[in-house]
Amino acid sequence: MAASEKIQGIFAGVDVGSLASKSVIIRDGEIAGFGLIPSGLNSEESGLNALAAALESAGLERSDISHIVSTGYGRISASYASKTVTEITCHAKGANYLFPNARTIIDIGGQDCKAIRVNGDGSVADFAMNDKCAAGTGRFLEVMAGLFKVSLSELGDLSLKADAVVPMSSTCTVFVESETISLLARGEKPHNIQAGIHHAIANRIAGLFSRVGIQSDVYFSGGVAKNKGMRKALEEVLKVNIVEPYFDPQLTGALGAAVLAQAIAVKEAKKGRQQESSAIQSAA
Numbered sequence: 673m674a675a676s677e678k679i680q681g682i683f684a685g686v687d688v689g690s691l692a693s694k695s696v697i698i699r700d701g702e703i704a705g706f707g708l709i710p711s712g713l714n715s716e717e718s719g720l721n722a723l724a725a726a727l728e729s730a731g732l733e734r735s736d737i738s739h740i741v742s743t744g745y746g747r748i749s750a751s752y753a754s755k756t757v758t759e760i761t762c763h764a765k766g767a768n769y770l771f772p773n774a775r776t777i778i779d780i781g782g783q784d785c786k787a788i789r790v791n792g793d794g795s796v797a798d799f800a801m802n803d804k805c806a807a808g809t810g811r812f813l814e815v816m817a818g819l820f821k822v823s824l825s826e827l828g829d830l831s832l833k834a835d836a837v838v839p840m841s842s843t844c845t846v847f848v849e850s851e852t853i854s855l856l857a858r859g860e861k862p863h864n865i866q867a868g869i870h871h872a873i874a875n876r877i878a879g880l881f882s883r884v885g886i887q888s889d890v891y892f893s894g895g896v897a898k899n900k901g902m903r904k905a906l907e908e909v910l911k912v913n914i915v916e917p918y919f920d921p922q923l924t925g926a927l928g929a930a931v932l933a934q935a936i937a938v939k940e941a942k943k944g945r946q947q948e949s950s951a952i953q954s955a956a
């Protein structure tokens with residue numbers, strides 16, 4: 673059951689990411705629908721298309737939504753939103769909705785990765801991020817999947833078949849790519865190299881946590897969280913258990929944005945009631 677209060681109304685969150693645009697709708701405190709589409713060149717259009725997909729899955733119309741919060745890489749181009757909020761805040765709120773006991777979030781998206789520590793109320797206690805290079809991101813895995821000529825989800829599953837992890841001497845995408853080619857030429861087992869690739873990303877994430885610290889429960893969000901090999905590598909390198917997701921982890925940021933849209937409505941209603949009571953008091 674969600675941590676969020678049972679608040680009447682329909683709210684939407686839209687997360688326009690570098691690769692995927694996501695939207696989640698909350699109706700009376702419960703998840704009512706979601707949309708997930710590839711991001712196009714136009715961020716505004718991508719967000720609106722994700723929202724339209726979420727509305728369709730919920731059987732709702734745009735006019736049914738009272739508040740929308742946007743987040744993600746393309747959040748600035750969102751004239752449809754009541755407010756724009758950073759991804760870090762949204763991932764923390766989304767994780768808190770799904771797992772109120774989550775205190776640490778590992779978020780790996782298409783082009784960045786983040787280590788977030790979260791308080792019991794879903795607010796951010798501390799964070800560290802890497803958005804400067806492809807190492808430790810979905811982009812890195814995409815390059816490696818291309819090298820092995822497999823799909824992204826296959827790469828993770830194949831790495832689970834390893835009987836040993838081949839350590840990589842670097843976490844840089846370009847170096848790992850050439851190192852992989854030499855390791856294959858030397859006759860190393862592909863599964864063991866694939867496990868090494870996932871471990872290289874996990875080591876990069878461990879670097880982010882050296883400053884932020886890790887506390888249980890640990891939640892893994894973002895599109896890369898669907899990769900089982902990545903999850904296992906993180907558990908091994910960080911020496912933690914990651915909670916089992918029951919809702920698509922790629923939608924965590926959009927879910928958090930919807931939770932924040934709901935919070936705006938609650939704040940507005942409270943302000944309205946306060947103004948009403950002071951108007952009554954001054955009239956008396």
Ligand code: ADP
Binds near residue numbers: 744810
């Ligand atoms: P962004 O917000 O930057 O668009 P997302 O959090 O949506 O990023 O994640 C996109 C990444 O998710 C892609 O780079 C891809 O590597 C990964 N991804 C998406 N679906 C899967 C899947 N089924 N298996 C493995 N990885 C996936």
